[in-house]
Amino acid sequence: MNLIHVFLPARIIESLPAASESNSGQSGGDTFVIILLGLILLFFVWLVVAAVRKKLSSARRRMGEYTEDEQEAARTAKLWEEARRKSEEEEEEEEAADEDVDIQTELLEKARERREAKEQALRDRAQEKPQEAAEISPPEEPALIEEPSPVEEPPPVEEPPPVEEPPPVEEPSLAPPGEKAVELVKAEPAARSLEEGLGKTRSGFVSRLGKMFGRSSIDEDDLEEIEEILFTADIGVRTSQKLIEALQTEAGRKERADPGKLQSILKEHIEKMLSVAAPPLDIESARPFVILVVGVNGTGKTTTIGKLAMKMARDGKKVILAAADTFRAAAREQLEIWGKRAGVQVIGGQEGADPGSIVFDAISAAKSQGADVVIADTAGRLHTKINLVEELRKVQRVCGKAMQGAPHEVLLVLDATTGQNAINQAKQFNKALNVTGIVLTKLDGTAKGGIIIGVCDTFGIPVRYIGIGEQVDDLRSFDPVEFVKALFKY
16 A cells, blocks of 8 residues: 555545455555556656657758758768678679689689590500501502603794883873872771671681581580680670580580581570660650760770760761760860860860769750750779769769759770670679660770670670771671671681
């Protein structure tokens, strides 16, 4: 009853029945007290929750009072935290990529051991043949047959000496002296054909494949050699294994006896890998159509932008270039030279300026002037640097603020001469920016053109353009069918 006197008023106590003083009434009173204590505890919990909610609501009101720049900074800080959390995942992915390289090294080592074993077997067989020949006695030589004496030929009749023809008289040139030389200097070399541009790649692994398929028949050992050729062609381990499995699955014994059939199967699967199921590049779908071009330094990114601008200007499109590479020295000047050649406007800023603001100004100018296309150059940066990739993400968000739906195309420029490193670049840039198209440059200067097969098969990103030379027309729209035909044209 002491607890009852502490927590209950005297009026309530007096109203309790007198029977509560008995043993049974006392237990019922204790139950009532426990219920009452529970209600009091819930009340205190409700007070704590209300205080927390009030604090959170005040924080939301303070966030609402921030300026747009402050809110953008807060979002950027949040993205930085997320990027730091993802850094561990990226390290794990790099370890997985290293495992792929180890697998490729192991497979090549096994192929080399098989090749050495075959060569050793051939040498042993060659050494056994002379010993077998020595054990066999030589056959008796047949009797010599006397040859008839040669018939004397009549002496040759002396022919008269040839009459010297007078030297041809040079026709007078209608052009004044030196004019033809000037024309030769001014004439630019013609654009290369696709077959010429893929000459080095074709002379590499494709030529080795051609020798294999040129045999009378293909056996299991030959398939292993084809697998080794694909592994060394920078196509990638997984893609090479897919192609070999396709040959082994679809090629029966009859087809293996027909190397031409096997080659057709290989070409069909390569063409299927290159024919990524993606919508084509349609610059008429938006006005202005905004293209964001990314890639590391040295891939030919700025040159690609200039060639694209010239090709589109020839087609009657009004193009504006955004010189948003404000970190590399003379990047704006280089883009302005291309702008003058193409006759297009270039919008830029001072060195070290905010790239996002330059892209925003370029899109705004294109909207006010009724331009058709905006091509934005970005700083060439290492794909492994988180802070620099975050800067690219910011530029991408600014495009969306300047125009809803922009950028409409994110082109990643890759250097074909880098081989497997191009696949690593594509992996990181695609993860950060959702790349929608690829431009593969410098195909004419390398035998590693097979990298294009690995990129398409690994990421499912379409190749929009390929570079096979220095001229503007050497930047060609990519056609998988024509590419495969030119690649396997011996």
